[in-house]
Amino acid sequence: MQRTKVKELLTGAEVGKEVLLKGWVRTKRGNKFVNFIAVNDGSTIHNLQVVADAEKFPEETLKDITTGASVAVTGELVASQGKGQAYEVVANTIEVIGKADPEAYPLQKKAHSLEFLREIAHLRFRTNTFGAVFRVRNTLAFAVHKFFNEKGFVYMHTPIITASDAEGAGEMFRVTTLDPINPPLTEDGQVNYEEDFFGRATNLTVSGQLEGELAAMAFSDIYTFGPTFRAENSNTTRHLAEFWMIEPEMAFYDLKMNADLAEDFIKYIIREAIEKNRDDIEFLGQRLVEEDKTRPQNERQEMTLMEKLEFVVNNDFERVTYTEAIDILVNSPAYKKKKFQYEVSWGVDLQSEHERYLVEKHFKKPVIVTDYPKDIKAFYMRLNDDGKTVAAMDILAPGIGEIVGGSQREERLDLLVERMKGVGIEEEALWWYLDTRRFGGCPHAGFGLGFERLVQFVTGMGNIRDVIPFPRTPQNAEF
């Protein structure tokens, strides 16, 4: 007999038929006459209830049916008489495939802290919370590809190991095969990277943007979706050393078109999650409601998770320039009451507290901030006619902060080279990047979206370590 997944069984399409169910036991309860076994196979947050007549099954089989054990069950799918489920399986046969000793198996019925589950990240997929998180993550990832595919964008795998540093900054991981204790040295005592695997010093990429731009100059519209790395010693709920990034790059786009695309994109993928993972999101929302109950009334969320997502999908993002944003902040009650820790004045970078004020207090919706001072942005961003701002945009989301960073790129060779010099990047190091400005260059734009931040936003998970399967952070590369 062919196995049917729980998600399919719960549609009731096969009611009245003999079915084969395989999965893992979540709970078992009952009395001396009958056992109710909740089986989950990861296809949905819901379990399938298996009704096992005590008379029908040997005691030693029933004894092995404990939380975490894997089972195969055959039986009839019937409409359930009990509360909590529409369908259940009346078992004819039950096979315990793999036991889970209750004395040793760490995931017992009781609730576990997210911190504890992080220590057993190899098992946490088996909980309701992480099942929901990673099913949502899956939907979002597929939606990313679907969105760009429908628009005719070409998916590019930009290199992971690279000799360039796209941001002209950022701490990077070195990639090497040289002897770790006695590396070959040059005459002046430096490491001789000519003897390294690639014949030069290489790092893990911090962004695929520069390479993405090269491809956009041939395919018009491209995107990347791959891992990126930061060797920053940041132990926060928003930083990972290894994370996934989506970077579209479009020829013949200006900043406005770029912002329009980013807004459409975010709404599209959230809409997909709402449609395909309503159950998971409602479960995760309920988690937040419970969490909120431990907080004072005035700190609780105004909207449920699902309401928040629907609000984002159904409302225009606010758009303001950096200059307008500074005005808003300087004229805010928070500023006047000296509630900001960091300085606010034209020219400074917006801190998290400022971004949150704009998004959560002032506009109460996602905000696209454009046209930042050139001195606080990357060299490749296009200089505006005012000579002091660049065509940059950041999208700020409630509860998360910056979720997208993008810009129109500087397509004018002379201005680009000047900016590069200003930040100490030599022309020779990026000869290939400059070639796109020498030969058939054009106005173009793009943005980067940190995938895990997006997953956090959609799942409501407070710690970024809980939305990637095996987080890489300072002092942690387990599993």
Add this chain to the structure above:
Amino acid sequence: MQRTKVKELLTGAEVGKEVLLKGWVRTKRGNKFVNFIAVNDGSTIHNLQVVADAEKFPEETLKDITTGASVAVTGELVASQGKGQAYEVVANTIEVIGKADPEAYPLQKKAHSLEFLREIAHLRFRTNTFGAVFRVRNTLAFAVHKFFNEKGFVYMHTPIITASDAEGAGEMFRVTTLDPINPPLTEDGQVNYEEDFFGRATNLTVSGQLEGELAAMAFSDIYTFGPTFRAENSNTTRHLAEFWMIEPEMAFYDLKMNADLAEDFIKYIIREAIEKNRDDIEFLGQRLVEEDKTRPQNERQEMTLMEKLEFVVNNDFERVTYTEAIDILVNSPAYKKKKFQYEVSWGVDLQSEHERYLVEKHFKKPVIVTDYPKDIKAFYMRLNDDGKTVAAMDILAPGIGEIVGGSQREERLDLLVERMKGVGIEEEALWWYLDTRRFGGCPHAGFGLGFERLVQFVTGMGNIRDVIPFPRTPQNAEF
């Protein structure tokens, strides 16, 4: 006016209308009365012909319209009178957005060698060949996600930086932030990795399989699609230091189900490419036909590229055991004429020449070879009842060799630990992997498919460096 892509214009849907076209000039020809400008924007292999009346445009504009320049053209889309295209645009306005000095731009009209184009990989996307290759690659990548999404598999991002070595072998790249000249040492003179970023020695992953298995024990069916790395000094047409791999992992699957899935999968994604990239594949096939003309008659391909792909899609893969394969080889004319360079006998690993014989001479179709001797396969493969073979499978494709490697996994804790010991892996190093056998374990299986090998197969490109945007190979990490 909204820009329309060439692919859309060539459908003729907007014939009779004023359109805006943006892209890059491929060629310009004509006489003193009229110019014909072929414009490509990467959306299709076909160019759109722009007809520019010489009277209408100043000479200096026409002078700047050279190969590689980017242009914006408005004009009426009309049915073409000329040969070679169904539609063309009669230009009203032409703007040269970015020039491409014919003296300096390396991609002139003449054909360039693939070797030369590899040196300018940042520009090669602008050629017909690489345009076709990367559009096909894009289709294949999306088809991978579509296939698994339709089947309810969960996409997992397994870690890139890892402290484990899935294969128990393979040369790896070290990832570190320690001082490259004077790393901190322990008392006994070893590098003190406790002071490294992750507090331990870390490498770039060679496979996401082990982590994938953990997730399959919760979601039933998962897949990975991410970059993997080998620090092997292999300068061949089939090896990259950085390449993308697809690794599905399925709970409750045996070897037969695994092979069925792999065969369905390969056929599905090739079918998608045939449907969506017929033009590109036909162009690439024509390339091979031209290439073949330089070869003696008896070395030429029997089928065109498109015929080969349709053959694969429409025929069952052959299935043989390793033992049967050895029999076939030992009884082959090639063996008897001593045409094999490497030994053939039960127990040895199949060499490329043997695989090619089986696939290209004997069966003339893709072959799934199963049940290899345990001593030549990885520790995690399930021991068969004969005690000397394991439930492994390799899929061999014509012209490429091994394209898939998979197995049913050893789910029996005691046997797994024994195999690990045999290859020198300590239990403590993979405690989390072994936990999946301790708690709710079950028969499961999976496979890995090297994405670039597949792209090679579908595009007919002979060198793997020509199917990934920026190849990473020994002594090469440019761009």
